[in-house]
Amino acid sequence: MAEAYYQRLTDRLRDALLLEHSSWVDADGKLPAERILAQRFKTTRVTLRQALAQLEGEGRIHRSNRRGWFVSPLRLEYDPTRDAGFNDYVTAQGRLPRTEVLSLATSPHAPAANALGLSVNHPFYHIRRRRYVDERAVLVESLWVVPERAPGLLEERFEFSLWKLLREQWHLSLSHRSISMVSEALQGTDASELGVASGTAGLNICRTIFDDAHLPVEYDEEHWLHDALSIRVELKGTH
Amino acid sequence: MAEAYYQRLTDRLRDALLLEHSSWVDADGKLPAERILAQRFKTTRVTLRQALAQLEGEGRIHRSNRRGWFVSPLRLEYDPTRDAGFNDYVTAQGRLPRTEVLSLATSPHAPAANALGLSVNHPFYHIRRRRYVDERAVLVESLWVVPERAPGLLEERFEFSLWKLLREQWHLSLSHRSISMVSEALQGTDASELGVASGTAGLNICRTIFDDAHLPVEYDEEHWLHDALSIRVELKGTH
DNA sequence: TACCCTTCCTGGTATAGACCAGAATTTTCA
DNA sequence: TGAAAATTCTGGTCTATACCAGGAAGGGTA
Numbered sequence: 001m002a003e004a005y006y007q008r009l010t011d012r013l014r015d016a017l018l019l020e021h022s023s024w025v026d027a028d029g030k031l032p033a034e035r036i037l038a039q040r041f042k043t044t045r046v047t048l049r050q051a052l053a054q055l056e057g058e059g060r061i062h063r064s065n066r067r068g069w070f071v072s073p074l075r076l077e078y079d080p081t082r083d084a085g086f087n088d089y090v091t092a093q094g095r096l097p098r099t100e101v102l103s104l105a106t107s108p109h110a111p112a113a114n115a116l117g118l119s120v121n122h123p124f125y126h127i128r129r130r131r132y133v134d135e136r137a138v139l140v141e142s143l144w145v146v147p148e149r150a151p152g153l154l155e156e157r158f159e160f161s162l163w164k165l166l167r168e169q170w171h172l173s174l175s176h177r178s179i180s181m182v183s184e185a186l187q188g189t190d191a192s193e194l195g196v197a198s199g200t201a202g203l204n205i206c207r208t209i210f211d212d213a214h215l216p217v218e219y220d221e222e223h224w225l226h227d228a229l230s231i232r233v234e235l236k237g238t239h
Numbered sequence: 240m241a242e243a244y245y246q247r248l249t250d251r252l253r254d255a256l257l258l259e260h261s262s263w264v265d266a267d268g269k270l271p272a273e274r275i276l277a278q279r280f281k282t283t284r285v286t287l288r289q290a291l292a293q294l295e296g297e298g299r300i301h302r303s304n305r306r307g308w309f310v311s312p313l314r315l316e317y318d319p320t321r322d323a324g325f326n327d328y329v330t331a332q333g334r335l336p337r338t339e340v341l342s343l344a345t346s347p348h349a350p351a352a353n354a355l356g357l358s359v360n361h362p363f364y365h366i367r368r369r370r371y372v373d374e375r376a377v378l379v380e381s382l383w384v385v386p387e388r389a390p391g392l393l394e395e396r397f398e399f400s401l402w403k404l405l406r407e408q409w410h411l412s413l414s415h416r417s418i419s420m421v422s423e424a425l426q427g428t429d430a431s432e433l434g435v436a437s438g439t440a441g442l443n444i445c446r447t448i449f450d451d452a453h454l455p456v457e458y459d460e461e462h463w464l465h466d467a468l469s470i471r472v473e474l475k476g477t478h
Numbered sequence: 479t480a481c482c483c484t485t486c487c488t489g490g491t492a493t494a495g496a497c498c499a500g501a502a503t504t505t506t507c508a
Numbered sequence: 509t510g511a512a513a514a515t516t517c518t519g520g521t522c523t524a525t526a527c528c529a530g531g532a533a534g535g536g537t538a
Contacts, residue, residue, distance in 0.1 A: 004491060007437065033518055044493055049519090054438045057424035066500050066519045075421065081474055181470040182314065183422060183442065185296035197520080198246065199293045201440060203422065231420040233472070235320055243521060272488060283523055288489090305489045305530050436490080 029071035059227030085161030112144035116216035138228035268310035298466030324400030351383035355455035377467035415449040
Protein backbone atom coordinates (compact mmCIF):
# COMPACT_ATOMS: atom_id res chain seq x y z
CA MET A 1 0.00 0.00 0.00
CA ALA A 2 1.16 3.50 -0.71
CA GLU A 3 0.81 4.58 2.89
CA ALA A 4 -2.15 5.19 5.12
CA TYR A 5 -3.50 8.68 5.15
CA TYR A 6 -3.18 8.96 8.88
CA GLN A 7 0.47 8.00 8.58
CA ARG A 8 1.18 10.84 6.22
CA LEU A 9 -0.88 13.06 8.50
CA THR A 10 1.30 11.97 11.41
CA ASP A 11 4.40 12.90 9.44
CA ARG A 12 3.04 16.30 8.50
CA LEU A 13 2.02 17.06 12.06
CA ARG A 14 5.38 15.88 13.37
CA ASP A 15 7.24 18.09 10.94
CA ALA A 16 5.11 21.04 11.92
CA LEU A 17 5.81 20.40 15.59
CA LEU A 18 9.56 20.21 15.00
CA LEU A 19 9.42 23.63 13.37
CA GLU A 20 9.96 25.04 16.85
CA HIS A 21 6.25 24.97 17.70
CA SER A 22 5.67 27.22 14.77
CA SER A 23 2.64 28.49 12.98
CA TRP A 24 -0.39 26.86 14.54
CA VAL A 25 0.88 25.84 17.95
CA ASP A 26 0.17 28.60 20.46
CA ALA A 27 2.49 29.99 23.13
CA ASP A 28 1.51 27.40 25.75
CA GLY A 29 2.31 24.61 23.34
CA LYS A 30 -1.37 23.94 22.83
CA LEU A 31 -2.48 22.48 19.54
CA PRO A 32 -5.66 23.62 17.80
CA ALA A 33 -8.84 21.72 18.58
CA GLU A 34 -9.28 18.33 16.94
CA ARG A 35 -12.25 19.57 14.95
CA ILE A 36 -10.20 22.42 13.58
CA LEU A 37 -7.28 20.19 12.66
CA ALA A 38 -9.54 17.60 11.05
CA GLN A 39 -11.08 20.29 8.92
CA ARG A 40 -7.73 21.79 8.03
CA PHE A 41 -6.36 18.44 6.91
CA LYS A 42 -9.60 17.49 5.20
CA THR A 43 -10.30 14.37 7.16
CA THR A 44 -12.47 13.12 9.99
CA ARG A 45 -11.83 13.51 13.67
CA VAL A 46 -11.45 9.76 13.98
CA THR A 47 -8.64 9.63 11.47
CA LEU A 48 -7.01 12.72 12.85
CA ARG A 49 -7.11 11.19 16.32
CA GLN A 50 -5.22 8.19 14.99
CA ALA A 51 -2.42 10.49 13.96
CA LEU A 52 -2.47 12.31 17.30
CA ALA A 53 -2.37 8.99 19.16
CA GLN A 54 0.65 8.04 17.09
CA LEU A 55 2.48 11.21 18.09
CA GLU A 56 1.43 10.65 21.67
CA GLY A 57 3.08 7.23 21.51
CA GLU A 58 6.23 8.88 20.27
CA GLY A 59 6.13 11.11 23.30
CA ARG A 60 5.86 14.30 21.27
CA ILE A 61 2.46 15.46 22.43
CA HIS A 62 0.14 14.64 25.30
CA ARG A 63 -3.42 15.40 26.25
CA SER A 64 -4.50 17.14 29.37
CA ASN A 65 -7.86 15.97 30.61
CA ARG A 66 -10.35 17.60 28.27
CA ARG A 67 -8.38 20.73 27.77
CA GLY A 68 -6.62 19.80 24.59
CA TRP A 69 -3.39 18.52 23.14
CA PHE A 70 -0.05 19.97 24.14
CA VAL A 71 3.50 19.65 22.93
CA SER A 72 5.41 17.49 25.38
CA PRO A 73 8.42 19.08 27.01
CA LEU A 74 11.88 17.54 26.87
CA ARG A 75 12.16 14.26 28.73
CA LEU A 76 13.69 14.38 32.14
CA GLU A 77 16.90 12.40 32.45
CA TYR A 78 16.68 10.09 35.38
CA ASP A 79 19.06 7.59 36.89
CA PRO A 80 17.09 5.30 39.17
CA THR A 81 20.27 3.75 40.51
CA ARG A 82 21.48 6.99 42.06
CA ASP A 83 20.00 8.35 45.21
CA ALA A 84 20.10 11.98 44.24
CA GLY A 85 16.82 13.54 45.27
CA PHE A 86 14.13 14.38 42.76
CA ASN A 87 14.46 18.08 43.50
CA ASP A 88 18.19 17.93 42.91
CA TYR A 89 18.25 16.34 39.52
CA VAL A 90 15.24 18.21 38.22
CA THR A 91 16.86 21.46 39.23
CA ALA A 92 20.17 20.34 37.78
CA GLN A 93 18.45 20.04 34.42
CA GLY A 94 17.13 23.55 34.61
CA ARG A 95 13.58 22.52 35.37
CA LEU A 96 11.26 23.40 38.22
CA PRO A 97 10.45 20.55 40.63
CA ARG A 98 7.53 20.39 43.03
CA THR A 99 6.31 17.66 45.34
CA GLU A 100 2.90 17.23 46.89
CA VAL A 101 2.27 14.85 49.73
CA LEU A 102 -1.02 13.10 49.01
CA SER A 103 -1.29 10.96 52.10
CA LEU A 104 0.51 9.62 55.14
CA ALA A 105 -0.50 6.48 56.94
CA THR A 106 0.65 3.47 58.84
CA SER A 107 -0.64 0.19 57.48
CA PRO A 108 0.41 -3.19 56.17
CA HIS A 109 0.95 -3.73 52.45
CA ALA A 110 1.40 -7.16 50.98
CA PRO A 111 3.60 -6.35 47.95
CA ALA A 112 5.98 -4.31 50.09
CA ALA A 113 6.11 -7.05 52.70
CA ASN A 114 6.83 -9.63 50.03
CA ALA A 115 9.56 -7.61 48.42
CA LEU A 116 11.23 -6.93 51.74
CA GLY A 117 10.78 -10.41 53.13
CA LEU A 118 8.49 -9.43 56.00
CA SER A 119 5.22 -10.95 57.07
CA VAL A 120 2.18 -9.67 55.21
CA ASN A 121 0.82 -8.11 58.39
CA HIS A 122 3.91 -6.08 59.06
CA PRO A 123 2.95 -2.40 59.27
CA PHE A 124 4.69 0.26 57.18
CA TYR A 125 4.88 3.97 57.10
CA HIS A 126 3.10 4.67 53.86
CA ILE A 127 3.85 7.92 52.08
CA ARG A 128 2.14 8.84 48.85
CA ARG A 129 3.37 11.78 46.79
CA ARG A 130 2.77 13.47 43.48
CA ARG A 131 5.67 15.15 41.74
CA TYR A 132 5.76 17.88 39.15
CA VAL A 133 8.24 19.14 36.62
CA ASP A 134 7.55 22.68 35.46
CA GLU A 135 4.09 22.34 37.01
CA ARG A 136 3.21 19.29 34.98
CA ALA A 137 2.40 16.27 37.15
CA VAL A 138 4.73 13.57 35.88
CA LEU A 139 4.58 10.85 38.50
CA VAL A 140 2.86 9.55 41.58
CA GLU A 141 4.68 7.34 43.99
CA SER A 142 4.04 5.28 47.07
CA LEU A 143 6.76 4.57 49.58
CA TRP A 144 6.55 1.95 52.29
CA VAL A 145 9.18 2.38 54.96
CA VAL A 146 9.89 -0.21 57.63
CA PRO A 147 9.06 1.61 60.91
CA GLU A 148 11.82 -0.12 62.86
CA ARG A 149 14.41 1.53 60.63
CA ALA A 150 13.15 5.06 61.11
CA PRO A 151 10.93 5.42 64.17
CA GLY A 152 8.83 8.55 64.15
CA LEU A 153 9.44 9.18 60.47
CA LEU A 154 5.91 10.36 59.79
CA GLU A 155 6.53 13.45 61.91
CA GLU A 156 8.83 14.74 59.21
CA ARG A 157 8.04 16.68 56.08
CA PHE A 158 8.14 14.87 52.75
CA GLU A 159 8.31 17.62 50.20
CA PHE A 160 11.97 16.79 49.83
CA SER A 161 14.18 13.75 49.58
CA LEU A 162 13.14 10.81 51.70
CA TRP A 163 16.51 9.17 51.28
CA LYS A 164 18.29 12.24 52.48
CA LEU A 165 16.13 12.11 55.59
CA LEU A 166 16.89 8.46 56.16
CA ARG A 167 20.60 9.04 55.69
CA GLU A 168 20.90 12.17 57.78
CA GLN A 169 18.34 11.69 60.53
CA TRP A 170 18.47 7.93 60.93
CA HIS A 171 21.98 7.26 59.63
CA LEU A 172 20.84 4.52 57.29
CA SER A 173 23.08 3.40 54.47
CA LEU A 174 20.69 2.14 51.75
CA SER A 175 23.33 -0.02 50.19
CA HIS A 176 21.53 -2.91 48.57
CA ARG A 177 18.79 -2.35 46.08
CA SER A 178 16.80 -4.05 43.43
CA ILE A 179 15.08 -1.96 40.80
CA SER A 180 12.54 -3.07 38.28
CA MET A 181 11.00 -1.13 35.42
CA VAL A 182 8.00 -2.15 33.39
CA SER A 183 5.92 -0.31 30.85
CA GLU A 184 2.31 -0.09 31.92
CA ALA A 185 -1.03 1.48 31.19
CA LEU A 186 -1.90 3.98 33.90
CA GLN A 187 -5.19 3.18 35.54
CA GLY A 188 -7.47 3.96 38.43
CA THR A 189 -6.07 6.20 41.12
CA ASP A 190 -2.71 6.57 39.41
CA ALA A 191 -4.31 7.85 36.23
CA SER A 192 -6.73 10.19 37.90
CA GLU A 193 -4.14 11.64 40.26
CA LEU A 194 -2.02 12.42 37.23
CA GLY A 195 -5.00 13.88 35.44
CA VAL A 196 -4.78 11.53 32.49
CA ALA A 197 -7.19 9.05 30.96
CA SER A 198 -7.17 5.50 32.12
CA GLY A 199 -4.97 3.54 29.75
CA THR A 200 -2.40 6.26 29.16
CA ALA A 201 1.05 4.82 28.62
CA GLY A 202 3.25 4.91 31.68
CA LEU A 203 6.34 3.47 33.25
CA ASN A 204 6.32 1.65 36.53
CA ILE A 205 9.49 1.69 38.60
CA CYS A 206 9.79 -0.35 41.80
CA ARG A 207 12.64 -0.33 44.26
CA THR A 208 13.43 -2.59 47.15
CA ILE A 209 16.05 -1.26 49.51
CA PHE A 210 18.13 -2.87 52.23
CA ASP A 211 20.82 -1.31 54.40
CA ASP A 212 24.43 -2.32 55.00
CA ALA A 213 23.37 -5.03 57.42
CA HIS A 214 20.89 -6.39 54.89
CA LEU A 215 17.98 -5.18 56.96
CA PRO A 216 14.91 -4.19 54.95
CA VAL A 217 14.44 -0.44 54.77
CA GLU A 218 11.99 0.57 52.13
CA TYR A 219 9.92 -0.43 49.13
CA ASP A 220 8.55 2.04 46.64
CA GLU A 221 6.55 2.20 43.45
CA GLU A 222 6.68 5.07 41.01
CA HIS A 223 4.23 5.58 38.18
CA TRP A 224 5.56 7.92 35.52
CA LEU A 225 4.04 9.34 32.39
CA HIS A 226 5.91 7.51 29.68
CA ASP A 227 6.87 10.63 27.78
CA ALA A 228 8.22 12.44 30.80
CA LEU A 229 11.45 10.60 31.29
CA SER A 230 14.48 9.06 29.78
CA ILE A 231 16.32 6.54 31.90
CA ARG A 232 20.08 6.82 31.97
CA VAL A 233 22.38 4.57 33.91
CA GLU A 234 26.13 5.00 34.16
CA LEU A 235 28.21 2.03 35.17
CA LYS A 236 31.82 1.34 35.88
CA GLY A 237 33.64 -1.94 36.23
CA THR A 238 32.90 -5.36 34.83
CA HIS A 239 30.51 -7.56 36.66
CA MET B 240 -20.00 9.14 34.38
CA ALA B 241 -20.72 5.56 35.35
CA GLU B 242 -17.88 4.20 33.26
CA ALA B 243 -17.30 3.96 29.56
CA TYR B 244 -18.56 0.83 27.92
CA TYR B 245 -15.19 0.01 26.45
CA GLN B 246 -13.70 0.24 29.91
CA ARG B 247 -16.04 -2.36 31.29
CA LEU B 248 -15.37 -4.38 28.17
CA THR B 249 -11.67 -4.13 28.87
CA ASP B 250 -12.24 -5.40 32.39
CA ARG B 251 -14.34 -8.31 31.22
CA LEU B 252 -11.82 -9.29 28.58
CA ARG B 253 -8.97 -8.98 31.07
CA ASP B 254 -10.76 -11.20 33.55
CA ALA B 255 -11.41 -13.77 30.88
CA LEU B 256 -7.74 -13.74 29.88
CA LEU B 257 -6.61 -14.23 33.46
CA LEU B 258 -8.79 -17.31 33.68
CA GLU B 259 -5.79 -19.23 32.39
CA HIS B 260 -6.65 -18.56 28.76
CA SER B 261 -9.93 -20.23 29.34
CA SER B 262 -13.07 -20.65 27.32
CA TRP B 263 -12.67 -18.70 24.11
CA VAL B 264 -8.91 -18.35 23.78
CA ASP B 265 -7.58 -21.20 21.67
CA ALA B 266 -4.51 -23.33 22.31
CA ASP B 267 -2.10 -20.95 20.52
CA GLY B 268 -3.32 -18.11 22.70
CA LYS B 269 -5.23 -16.65 19.78
CA LEU B 270 -8.30 -14.59 20.52
CA PRO B 271 -11.43 -14.86 18.41
CA ALA B 272 -11.73 -12.46 15.47
CA GLU B 273 -12.69 -8.88 16.24
CA ARG B 274 -15.98 -9.26 14.43
CA ILE B 275 -16.87 -12.26 16.53
CA LEU B 276 -15.94 -10.55 19.76
CA ALA B 277 -17.81 -7.40 18.83
CA GLN B 278 -20.91 -9.44 18.16
CA ARG B 279 -20.53 -11.45 21.33
CA PHE B 280 -20.23 -8.32 23.46
CA LYS B 281 -22.95 -6.55 21.53
CA THR B 282 -20.91 -3.61 20.38
CA THR B 283 -19.13 -2.33 17.29
CA ARG B 284 -15.70 -3.31 16.13
CA VAL B 285 -14.54 0.24 16.73
CA THR B 286 -15.47 0.13 20.39
CA LEU B 287 -14.16 -3.37 20.81
CA ARG B 288 -10.86 -2.28 19.31
CA GLN B 289 -10.60 0.42 21.95
CA ALA B 290 -10.74 -2.26 24.60
CA LEU B 291 -8.20 -4.42 22.79
CA ALA B 292 -5.86 -1.45 22.42
CA GLN B 293 -6.17 -0.87 26.15
CA LEU B 294 -5.15 -4.45 26.91
CA GLU B 295 -2.34 -4.13 24.40
CA GLY B 296 -1.08 -1.12 26.33
CA GLU B 297 -1.14 -3.20 29.49
CA GLY B 298 1.03 -5.74 27.72
CA ARG B 299 -1.52 -8.53 28.03
CA ILE B 300 -2.21 -9.12 24.37
CA HIS B 301 -0.54 -8.23 21.11
CA ARG B 302 -1.40 -8.36 17.45
CA SER B 303 0.51 -10.23 14.84
CA ASN B 304 0.33 -8.48 11.50
CA ARG B 305 -3.11 -9.34 10.17
CA ARG B 306 -3.30 -12.74 11.72
CA GLY B 307 -5.15 -11.80 14.86
CA TRP B 308 -4.75 -11.01 18.53
CA PHE B 309 -2.71 -13.22 20.82
CA VAL B 310 -2.18 -13.47 24.54
CA SER B 311 1.24 -12.06 25.35
CA PRO B 312 3.64 -14.45 27.04
CA LEU B 313 5.31 -13.61 30.33
CA ARG B 314 7.73 -10.72 30.15
CA LEU B 315 11.37 -11.58 29.90
CA GLU B 316 13.44 -10.36 32.82
CA TYR B 317 16.38 -8.44 31.56
CA ASP B 318 19.24 -6.68 33.27
CA PRO B 319 20.86 -4.33 30.77
CA THR B 320 23.73 -3.67 33.13
CA ARG B 321 24.95 -7.25 33.08
CA ASP B 322 26.79 -8.65 30.15
CA ALA B 323 25.24 -12.07 30.23
CA GLY B 324 24.41 -13.05 26.68
CA PHE B 325 20.85 -13.00 25.38
CA ASN B 326 20.89 -16.74 24.87
CA ASP B 327 22.04 -17.28 28.43
CA TYR B 328 19.40 -15.34 30.24
CA VAL B 329 16.57 -16.38 27.96
CA THR B 330 17.50 -20.00 28.51
CA ALA B 331 17.90 -19.42 32.23
CA GLN B 332 14.27 -18.34 32.31
CA GLY B 333 13.14 -21.51 30.63
CA ARG B 334 12.50 -19.87 27.29
CA LEU B 335 13.82 -20.60 23.83
CA PRO B 336 16.17 -17.97 22.35
CA ARG B 337 17.04 -17.51 18.72
CA THR B 338 19.09 -14.91 16.91
CA GLU B 339 19.05 -13.97 13.26
CA VAL B 340 21.76 -11.88 11.69
CA LEU B 341 20.07 -9.43 9.37
CA SER B 342 23.10 -7.67 7.97
CA LEU B 343 26.81 -7.12 8.32
CA ALA B 344 28.59 -4.11 6.99
CA THR B 345 31.39 -1.64 7.50
CA SER B 346 30.31 1.95 7.40
CA PRO B 347 30.31 5.19 9.35
CA HIS B 348 27.39 6.06 11.60
CA ALA B 349 27.01 9.49 13.12
CA PRO B 350 25.12 8.64 16.34
CA ALA B 351 27.62 5.90 17.20
CA ALA B 352 30.51 8.20 16.45
CA ASN B 353 29.01 10.89 18.64
CA ALA B 354 28.37 8.57 21.52
CA LEU B 355 31.87 7.15 21.37
CA GLY B 356 33.63 10.45 20.78
CA LEU B 357 34.93 9.61 17.33
CA SER B 358 34.78 11.63 14.14
CA VAL B 359 31.56 11.24 12.18
CA ASN B 360 33.43 9.62 9.32
CA HIS B 361 34.93 6.93 11.46
CA PRO B 362 33.97 3.51 10.05
CA PHE B 363 32.33 0.85 12.20
CA TYR B 364 31.58 -2.80 11.95
CA HIS B 365 27.83 -2.69 11.78
CA ILE B 366 25.92 -5.79 12.87
CA ARG B 367 22.15 -5.94 12.73
CA ARG B 368 20.29 -8.78 14.39
CA ARG B 369 16.78 -9.88 15.19
CA ARG B 370 16.16 -11.90 18.31
CA TYR B 371 13.37 -14.23 19.24
CA VAL B 372 11.97 -15.65 22.44
CA ASP B 373 9.95 -18.80 21.93
CA GLU B 374 9.88 -17.96 18.23
CA ARG B 375 8.34 -14.56 18.76
CA ALA B 376 10.49 -11.73 17.43
CA VAL B 377 10.93 -9.42 20.40
CA LEU B 378 13.73 -7.09 19.40
CA VAL B 379 15.95 -5.86 16.63
CA GLU B 380 19.32 -4.37 17.38
CA SER B 381 22.16 -2.63 15.67
CA LEU B 382 25.69 -2.81 16.99
CA TRP B 383 28.49 -0.57 15.88
CA VAL B 384 31.89 -1.85 16.91
CA VAL B 385 35.08 0.17 16.62
CA PRO B 386 37.20 -1.84 14.15
CA GLU B 387 40.48 -0.97 15.88
CA ARG B 388 39.30 -2.83 19.00
CA ALA B 389 38.45 -6.06 17.21
CA PRO B 390 40.11 -6.35 13.80
CA GLY B 391 38.54 -8.95 11.58
CA LEU B 392 35.44 -9.20 13.74
CA LEU B 393 33.07 -9.53 10.80
CA GLU B 394 34.56 -12.93 9.97
CA GLU B 395 32.94 -14.31 13.10
CA ARG B 396 29.44 -15.64 13.59
CA PHE B 397 26.94 -13.48 15.44
CA GLU B 398 24.21 -15.87 16.41
CA PHE B 399 25.62 -15.78 19.92
CA SER B 400 26.99 -13.25 22.34
CA LEU B 401 29.00 -10.45 20.83
CA TRP B 402 30.42 -9.50 24.19
CA LYS B 403 31.63 -13.00 24.81
CA LEU B 404 33.43 -12.82 21.49
CA LEU B 405 35.01 -9.50 22.35
CA ARG B 406 36.10 -10.76 25.74
CA GLU B 407 37.42 -14.12 24.66
CA GLN B 408 38.81 -13.47 21.20
CA TRP B 409 39.98 -9.90 21.60
CA HIS B 410 40.50 -9.81 25.36
CA LEU B 411 38.52 -6.64 25.80
CA SER B 412 37.25 -5.63 29.20
CA LEU B 413 34.08 -3.58 28.53
CA SER B 414 34.29 -1.82 31.83
CA HIS B 415 32.69 1.55 31.36
CA ARG B 416 29.21 1.87 30.05
CA SER B 417 26.38 4.26 29.74
CA ILE B 418 22.90 2.90 29.16
CA SER B 419 19.81 4.83 28.23
CA MET B 420 16.25 3.62 27.97
CA VAL B 421 13.37 5.49 26.39
CA SER B 422 9.88 4.44 25.50
CA GLU B 423 9.20 4.84 21.81
CA ALA B 424 6.80 4.08 19.01
CA LEU B 425 8.30 1.49 16.70
CA GLN B 426 8.50 2.73 13.13
CA GLY B 427 9.86 2.07 9.70
CA THR B 428 12.40 -0.71 9.42
CA ASP B 429 12.26 -1.56 13.10
CA ALA B 430 8.51 -2.07 13.02
CA SER B 431 8.47 -4.06 9.81
CA GLU B 432 11.37 -6.28 10.83
CA LEU B 433 9.45 -7.10 13.99
CA GLY B 434 6.30 -7.69 12.01
CA VAL B 435 4.27 -5.08 13.86
CA ALA B 436 2.40 -2.01 12.75
CA SER B 437 4.17 1.31 12.68
CA GLY B 438 3.42 3.06 15.95
CA THR B 439 3.45 -0.03 18.13
CA ALA B 440 4.77 0.74 21.60
CA GLY B 441 8.38 -0.19 22.12
CA LEU B 442 11.38 0.39 24.30
CA ASN B 443 14.62 1.75 22.99
CA ILE B 444 17.81 0.80 24.81
CA CYS B 445 21.17 2.30 23.86
CA ARG B 446 24.55 1.40 25.23
CA THR B 447 27.91 3.07 24.88
CA ILE B 448 30.83 0.96 25.93
CA PHE B 449 34.43 1.73 26.70
CA ASP B 450 37.17 -0.59 27.85
CA ASP B 451 39.47 -0.42 30.88
CA ALA B 452 41.70 2.08 29.17
CA HIS B 453 38.68 4.26 28.33
CA LEU B 454 39.01 3.42 24.67
CA PRO B 455 35.71 3.35 22.77
CA VAL B 456 34.59 -0.18 21.98
CA GLU B 457 30.99 -0.32 20.91
CA TYR B 458 27.67 1.45 20.60
CA ASP B 459 24.39 -0.35 20.21
CA GLU B 460 20.69 0.29 19.93
CA GLU B 461 18.02 -2.22 20.82
CA HIS B 462 14.37 -1.85 19.90
CA TRP B 463 12.13 -4.07 22.01
CA LEU B 464 8.44 -4.74 21.93
CA HIS B 465 7.25 -3.00 25.07
CA ASP B 466 5.36 -6.00 26.39
CA ALA B 467 8.23 -8.41 25.95
CA LEU B 468 10.42 -7.34 28.78
CA SER B 469 10.73 -6.27 32.34
CA ILE B 470 13.89 -4.47 33.30
CA ARG B 471 15.52 -5.52 36.52
CA VAL B 472 18.69 -4.05 37.94
CA GLU B 473 20.45 -5.28 41.06
CA LEU B 474 22.83 -2.94 42.80
CA LYS B 475 25.16 -3.08 45.74
CA GLY B 476 26.94 -0.33 47.58
CA THR B 477 26.10 3.32 48.01
CA HIS B 478 27.16 5.73 45.34
C1' DT C 479 4.87 -34.05 -5.25
C1' DA C 480 5.54 -29.28 -5.67
C1' DC C 481 3.91 -25.05 -6.90
C1' DC C 482 0.65 -21.54 -8.04
C1' DC C 483 -3.68 -19.42 -7.87
C1' DT C 484 -8.01 -18.46 -5.99
C1' DT C 485 -10.76 -17.65 -2.12
C1' DC C 486 -11.73 -16.50 2.40
C1' DC C 487 -10.52 -14.67 6.83
C1' DT C 488 -8.56 -11.08 9.60
C1' DG C 489 -7.15 -6.86 11.01
C1' DG C 490 -6.32 -1.91 9.04
C1' DT C 491 -8.16 2.34 7.41
C1' DA C 492 -11.69 5.63 6.64
C1' DT C 493 -16.32 8.20 6.52
C1' DA C 494 -20.21 10.73 8.68
C1' DG C 495 -22.54 11.79 12.28
C1' DA C 496 -24.26 11.85 17.20
C1' DC C 497 -24.27 12.70 22.01
C1' DC C 498 -21.77 13.05 26.59
C1' DA C 499 -18.98 15.20 30.29
C1' DG C 500 -15.51 17.94 32.04
C1' DA C 501 -12.94 22.54 31.59
C1' DA C 502 -12.89 27.18 30.58
C1' DT C 503 -15.15 31.33 29.82
C1' DT C 504 -18.72 34.51 29.93
C1' DT C 505 -22.74 36.30 31.71
C1' DT C 506 -25.84 37.28 35.23
C1' DC C 507 -27.29 38.84 39.38
C1' DA C 508 -27.09 39.48 44.36
C1' DT D 509 -17.39 43.52 43.30
C1' DG D 510 -17.70 38.78 43.75
C1' DA D 511 -19.83 34.54 43.54
C1' DA D 512 -22.98 31.64 41.04
C1' DA D 513 -25.11 30.19 36.84
C1' DA D 514 -25.34 29.57 31.97
C1' DT D 515 -22.82 28.89 27.85
C1' DT D 516 -19.29 27.35 24.94
C1' DC D 517 -15.40 24.75 23.80
C1' DT D 518 -12.86 20.49 23.83
C1' DG D 519 -11.85 15.91 24.01
C1' DG D 520 -14.22 11.17 25.05
C1' DT D 521 -17.29 7.64 23.63
C1' DC D 522 -20.17 5.23 20.41
C1' DT D 523 -22.93 3.58 16.25
C1' DA D 524 -23.17 1.73 11.66
C1' DT D 525 -20.98 0.90 7.60
C1' DA D 526 -17.67 0.36 3.79
C1' DC D 527 -13.69 -1.04 1.50
C1' DC D 528 -8.67 -2.37 1.45
C1' DA D 529 -4.60 -5.44 1.91
C1' DG D 530 -1.95 -8.98 3.88
C1' DG D 531 -2.11 -13.96 5.70
C1' DA D 532 -3.78 -18.53 5.54
C1' DA D 533 -5.80 -22.31 3.55
C1' DG D 534 -7.69 -25.09 0.01
C1' DG D 535 -7.74 -26.91 -4.41
C1' DG D 536 -6.30 -27.53 -8.81
C1' DT D 537 -2.56 -28.13 -12.15
C1' DA D 538 1.88 -29.18 -14.15
